[in-house]
Amino acid sequence: MNCKKAHVLMSCAVDGELTPKEEKEFLLHLSECKSCTEAFGEAKKTKLIIREKILRVKAPQSLVDSVLKLGVFPGMETEKNLIFDQIS
Amino acid sequence: MDTQKSSEKKKTKHGKEVLSKEELKKQQEFQAEAIAHINSLYNYALHLTMNPDDAEDLVQETYLKAYKFFNSFERGTNCKAWLFKILKNNYINRFRKNSREPGKVDYDLIKDFYHSIKDTRVDTTEADSDYFHSLMHEEVYQALQSLPEEFREVIQLCDIEGFTYEEIANMVESPIGTVRSRLYRGRKLLRGQLENYAKKYGFNTDTEE
Numbered sequence: 480m481n482c483k484k485a486h487v488l489m490s491c492a493v494d495g496e497l498t499p500k501e502e503k504e505f506l507l508h509l510s511e512c513k514s515c516t517e518a519f520g521e522a523k524k525t526k527l528i529i530r531e532k533i534l535r536v537k538a539p540q541s542l543v544d545s546v547l548k549l550g551v552f553p554g555m556e557t558e559k560n561l562i563f564d565q566i567s
Numbered sequence: 568m569d570t571q572k573s574s575e576k577k578k579t580k581h582g583k584e585v586l587s588k589e590e591l592k593k594q595q596e597f598q599a600e601a602i603a604h605i606n607s608l609y610n611y612a613l614h615l616t617m618n619p620d621d622a623e624d625l626v627q628e629t630y631l632k633a634y635k636f637f638n639s640f641e642r643g644t645n646c647k648a649w650l651f652k653i654l655k656n657n658y659i660n661r662f663r664k665n666s667r668e669p670g671k672v673d674y675d676l677i678k679d680f681y682h683s684i685k686d687t688r689v690d691t692t693e694a695d696s697d698y699f700h701s702l703m704h705e706e707v708y709q710a711l712q713s714l715p716e717e718f719r720e721v722i723q724l725c726d727i728e729g730f731t732y733e734e735i736a737n738m739v740e741s742p743i744g745t746v747r748s749r750l751y752r753g754r755k756l757l758r759g760q761l762e763n764y765a766k767k768y769g770f771n772t773d774t775e776e
Contacts, residue, residue: 530727546627
C-alpha cells in the first residue's frame with residue numbers, strides 16, 4: 480500500500496469500518512510510514528473533536544412527559560403512573 | 568393524529584377505560600426501547616431545525632409515528648437508528664421545503680442558537696490542550712454547518728451519534744460505499760475549516776508530535 484491509498488482509507492479506519500483485508504494492509508503501511516501514522520493520529524483527533532465540541536442538551540421535560548404518555552389515553556386519572564399502577 | 572387511539576381503548580364494566588393487554592405490553596416495550604433515545608433525537612432535531620420549538624414538534628411527531636408503527640420495528644435491530652430514520656423522514660416532509668439554501672451559513676443564526684441552548688447544555692469533558700482543543704464549541708459547530716448537507720449529515724450520524732456505516736446507509740438511503748466516501752470527503756473539508764480557525768489564533772497546524 481502506498482501513502483495515497485492509506486490516506487483514502489484513513490477516515491474509514493478511524494471508524495473501525497475497514498474490511499479485514501484493508502485493515503491488515505493499512506496497519507502494515509502504518510508500521511512502515513511515520514507520516515501516515517501521524518496523519519492517522521490527527522484523523523482520530525478530528526473525530527474526537529466533533530464528539531466533544533458539539534454541545535449536547537437534554538430534551539425538555541415537557542417533551543419527555545408528553546412522550547411518556549403515548550398510548551395512555553387522555554382523561555385517565557393517574558396518567559403517567561398508569562402502567563405501573565396496573566402492573567402492581 | 569389521535570384517531571387510531573380510540574380503537575385501542577376499551578371500557579370495563581364500570582365504564583372506566585383501561586388499556587388492552589396487548590396495548591399495555593406494547594406501551595411497556597416502547598417505553599423500555601424507545602424513550603431512552605429521546606435526548607439524542609432531540610439534539611439531532613435541534614441541529615436540523617435550529618429551533619427549539621420545531622425540534623420539540625419534530626421529536627414529538629417522531630414518537631407518535633414510532634408508537635403507531637412500533638409493531639413494524641424489527642426486534643433486535645437498533646431502535647435508535649429506526650427512530651432517527653423516522654425523524655429524518657418527518658423532517659424532510661415538514662421542514663425542508665422552507666429551509667435555508669444548502670451551503671449558505673447563517674452565522675448569526677448559529678450564534679443565537681448556541682446562545683439559546685448554552686444554559687441547558689450537558690457538560691463535556693476536555694482532555695488535551697493542543698490547538699484543536701482551543702477551538703470553541705461554536706466554531707466547531709460553524710465548521711460543521713458550513714459543510715454541504717450530505718457531508719454534514721453523515722459526520723453527525725457517525726461521529727456524534729455513533730451509528731455504523733450500515734445503519735447510516737440505511738438512514739440516508741445510499742450504498743455503504745457512498746457513506747464511506749462522503750465521510751472521507753466531508754472530514755477533509757471539515758479539517759480544512761478547523762485548521763483555518765486554529766490558524767486564526769496563531770496555532771501551528773503543521774503536524775507536530
